[in-house]
Amino acid sequence: MAEQVTTRRPYVREVPKTHWFLRQPRYLRYMAREVTCVFIGAYAVFMLVAIARLAEGREAYDEFLRELASPAGIAFQLVILVFALYHTISWFNVTPKAMPVQLGESFVPGWIIVAAHYAGWIAVSIIILALAGAF
């Protein structure tokens, strides 16, 4: 389109740069989903620290387990658990969009892909807990 010279001032809808997502619950859910990455990253660092204490020796590792059992340690795990669950649920719910499965001419219905992920998640969680001897 050729550039037009106009004397009218077009309406430009203002979008606040830093808090636009507070406008709509849909945007807020999107931001909540994205912010889970902070907690996934924090947990990766936590695991890194755990491995480092393990490498230091028995005393350092046992001290690490005692710190884990402190109120702050338990609170950290509970906060991580909430965001990890939100990450899992939001991640699985978009799988039909991220990787649609085509069979012949038609696409597999989205709910089947989502349900398959939830079933796999339950199986994997039970296997991890069983391998760790939690039962």
Add this chain to the structure above:
Amino acid sequence: MAKSNKPVVWGLFAAGGTVAAFITPALVVLALLAATGQIPPLLSYDRLHAFAAHWTGKAVLFGIVFLSLWHAAHRLRVTLHDFGARCDTAIAVAVYLLATAGSIACIVILFRI
């Protein structure tokens, strides 16, 4: 066709998100059991040390830490843009460097076990 590193960056992000989605809640439950005094046998010093001493255990632990870090780094980059930050190159360098540093630290530590 123009070359782009986007598929690699995004592929690792997606792999990390998938791994984290499947296993992180169960790992937190294990840590919570340990914190409440019912330490799962695998998290005892002897068992976990033996696990990390074997190369398959090292590979599993590194895979979890590396993919989680990369997933977090890439999503944080995008999220900071959503929060109004407009210096993508600097942010990208910072987050990917941190993820790389953490991954290298993980390798170094694992080889001390």
